[in-house]
Amino acid sequence: MPFSLFYASDSPFEPPSILGLLLRTPLRFAVYVTYHFLTSLRTTPAPLSAPPVRVVCVSDTHNLKQNIPDGDVLIHAGDLTNGGSLSELQAQIDWLNSLPHQHKVAIAGNHDTYLDPRSRRTLAEEHRNGKLDWRDIHYLQHSSVTLRVPNTKAGSNGHASTHSRRLKIYGAPQIPECGGPEHAFQYQRGRDAFTDTVPRDVDILVTHTPPKWHRDLPLRSGLGCEYLNREVRRVRPALHVFGHVHVEAGKEVAWWDESQKAYEKAMARPVRGLIRGLFDVGMWFQIVLVAFWGVRNVLWDRVWCGEEKGTIMVNAGLMKGNTGRLGNKVRFVDI
Incomplete structure (x- = not known):
């Protein structure tokens, strides 16, 4: 967590000071x-297989672009845009489609206004009329996709064999309320919007909000969702990708043990x-x-x-704090 020594902003999106x-x-x-x-x-x-599948994780690009390393699967965990208009979304979609990854998955974030019919009404008419062309991107909105990823393995006889690795990915964009009606997929903080919503056989879970206390801002009140945390504990996917809290970008492992409970x-x-x-x-x-x-x-x-089975949690936000520019490290996970 990126603490400052003395100074602390009043913003709930900024970390508190150590002195405070x-x-x-x-x-x-x-x-x-x-x-x-x-x-x-x-x-x-x-990793669950040898050779593993490389999953590249990004989030919170907010209309901007950054060099993205290669991999088998690219996941964008929301906030593609800043204003959420149709044209902004299409520009980010076109950029993602230009990248070489074999499979691409995206969900919405609270800034992606057009994607939620409720928040879409706040856009000017010229920014909300038309359709998006997702092309090769799997857009998930409370839905899942099963991908088949070719997996080539060298045999003992020197010959390589190719198999297909199955990965089931579930995506959900909803977040606890943090802004006005222009923000998409919000629900009242404290309301349960996650229990029993994620299929048990999911390998990768993609949400925009963090689970409460993990890659969140736990030393404030936290911006994540406690019900999402319980749902991830129930399902225990191999990987959980999210964003939203820029300053907490990074990776950790949830082991679902007594230490984590305490x-x-x-x-x-x-x-x-x-x-x-x-x-x-x-x-x-x-x-x-x-x-x-x-x-x-x-x-x-x-x-x-x-050996223990844990969930790798990645806050994939690329926005450098609240600076308006990208700069966080792109995370990838081999599973």
């Missing part, structure tokens, strides 16, 4: 650092201020659990070579 965290919620800061440090010591889940419970506890916070017995208990299970899991992984 120490004065307002020191134990939450401690549990955040402990959990992410111990999780970072574990090995990334092994971390999420700690993050959900109310902020009590410096003095009351330091005497929050429940928070201290969660810190102990995060540390105990975190160390145990690192030893199981690194010393005893135990």
Whole structure:
């Protein structure tokens, strides 16, 4: 998480300062650092096939373009545009179609106004009349697609054999409300818009919002969705791609274990201020659990070579914070 030392913006999209965290919620800061440090010591889940399928993950391009590395599957997790007009969307679609990836998948973000019939009404008439030509892009809106990716493997006899790898991808654009009626696919914060919506056999989940507490802004109130987090825990896909919170771009692994449960419970506890916070017995208990299970899991992984099935979570936002320019690293995952 990109902390600043002293300065903190009032914007919910910006990270708080370290000084502010120490004065307002020191134990939450401690549990955040402990959990992410111990999780970072574990090995990334092994690819499901050899050779693996390379998935290139992008999001939040906001009308702009950036060099994209090659791969088997390209996923755009929403906010293709800034104003959401028909012409802006078509320009980004044409750019994505010009890229060499064999398979391309896209969903909408809250800035992609035209794609939601409710927010489309806020556009001027000349920006909302017409049709989009998605061409080779699979546009997902509460729907899924099954891709067949050729997978060439060298045999022991020196001859290569080609098989087809199946990947099921589900995409959903809805986000907790964060703006006016011009923003697409919003629902009232606190409302359950995800439970039992994702098929159990999904390999890759694509949403625009983060799951609460993961590649989100957990040391503020968080912009992600707690119901999405529960749904990802239920389905446990190999990969979850999202965006929306630019400053949290990056990759982490959710292991769905006791350490993660304790971390999420700690993050959900109310902020009590410096003095009351330091005497929050429940928070201290969660810190102990995060540390105990975190160390145990690192030893199981690194010393005893135990294998666990986790979900790789990628916040694929390319927008550099709220600067209006791209610059974040393009993430890719081999699965």
